[in-house]
Amino acid sequence: MAVAEKTELRAYCVQVAQRARRAGQQLACLRGEQKNRWLLRSAQCLRQTTDALLAENQKDIAAADQYGLSDAAVDRLRLTPDRIEQLAIGLEEIAALEDPIGKTIDSTVRPNGLLIQKVRVPLGVVFFVYESRPNVTADAAAICVKSGNAVILRGGKEARHSSRAIVDVLDDAARQSGVPPDAVQLVSTTDRDAVGHFLTLDELIDVAIPRGGEGLIRRVAAEARMPVIKHFTGNCHVYVDRSADLDMAERITVNSKCQRMGVCNAAESLVVHADAASEFLPRIGTALAKKGVVIRGDVRTRELVPGAEQAREEDYAAEYLGPVISVRVVGSIDEAIDHINQYGSGHTDTIVTQDLNAARRFTTRIDSSAVMVNASTRFNDGGQFGLGAEIGISTDKFHARGPCGLEELTSYKYVVQGDGQTRT
DSSP, rough: OOHHHHHHHHHHHHHHHHHHHHHHHHHHTTTHHHHHHHHHHHHHHHHTHHHHHHHHHHHHHHHHGGOOOHHHHHHOOOOOOHHHHHHHHHHHHHHSSSTTTEEEEEEEEOOTEEEEEEEEEEOOOOEEESSSSHHHHHHHHHHHHHHTTEEEEEEEGGGHHHHHHHHHHHHHHHHHHHTTTTTEOOOOOOOOOHHHHTTOTTTOOEEEEEESHHHHHHHHHHOOOBBBBBOOOOOOEEEEEETTTHHHHHHHHHHHHHHHHTTTEEEEEEEEEHHHHHHHHHHHHHHHHHHOOOOEEHHHHHHHHHHHEEEEEGGGOOOOOOOEEEEEESSSHHHHHHHHHHHHHSSSEEEEOOOOHHHHHHHHHSSSSSEEEOOOOOOOOOTTTTTTSOEEEESSSSOOOOOOOTGGGGEEEEEEEEEOOOOO
């Protein structure tokens, strides 16, 4: 790229960030009713423009082969009337949530009479980088604006027609609802260097959130000058304990793995207590085979599941995002926990057990953003947790962990009220 082109690209990125900063300052003062009006109007417009959205999405689907997208990636890219309806419902659900901005988190009165209030405030400007998930465009915009933040959306080129169409709908609704026009901006260039420029603008952008493949997330984490909310991989586990109800264990395993394979909260690994293995593994092997899932297991697994492939070390840490699952048999719950903490990604892990002590041990020792007991890993989701749509699931411990909903996109400040006090 010529020097003049680089200069022009950086200038464009700075202008976008400056507009977002101004919009964020306006959003911080916006009443909750105005933000809700925008959300509800956006939902209505999405429904009204379904045919146009599908037509733009079809352009992206038609180009999927040239980008070498897998079947799972094409599934994430595809819009359908039902998925557009779910987008609209998601915006309405966010509108129904309590506005976090201005909420008093804590309040105390000091002996000198000072009233100390801890008040929730927006982060400011969010730079959101994501791959081929056009539905995420609407989710991210909605959750950012509702929490008082302006957002710069940098979607993958594979979904550029779909994302542009969705943002145009949101822009039209903003003009009708009193929301700042630059509250939601979609980066217009597909030049990868633009991401690098945005990541240096820490004086204008408050937080970067990458959502996509591990390579994207590691790049953002390495280059960003502002804080990053991230998760690298989603190697989620189902552990079937010795006391598990095996009917329940089968339902949970199949749902965790197969309900939707190409998402970060799908199970990629199955760990089974040796006392349950001889009965459970043959039946789960059959159930997964019916779903087209290949098992890669240890020696004991391959003894019990005809056709299972031999697992390599890297299989236990893999995020397949497709019809493969690793399986290991362990001799104790502590061995299971150690295995999960070693190979897992800190995303979501579940235990199937009827032993309360085992459940407590598992939830205490597993170091993940969400630990489930007798429930599918697929429930680690902002909507399922009652947070509304999420902007991502963080495996960090600072600033947020787990599904990032409205409150996770806020900070706080102290507001101190006195009646003339001075410090001696």
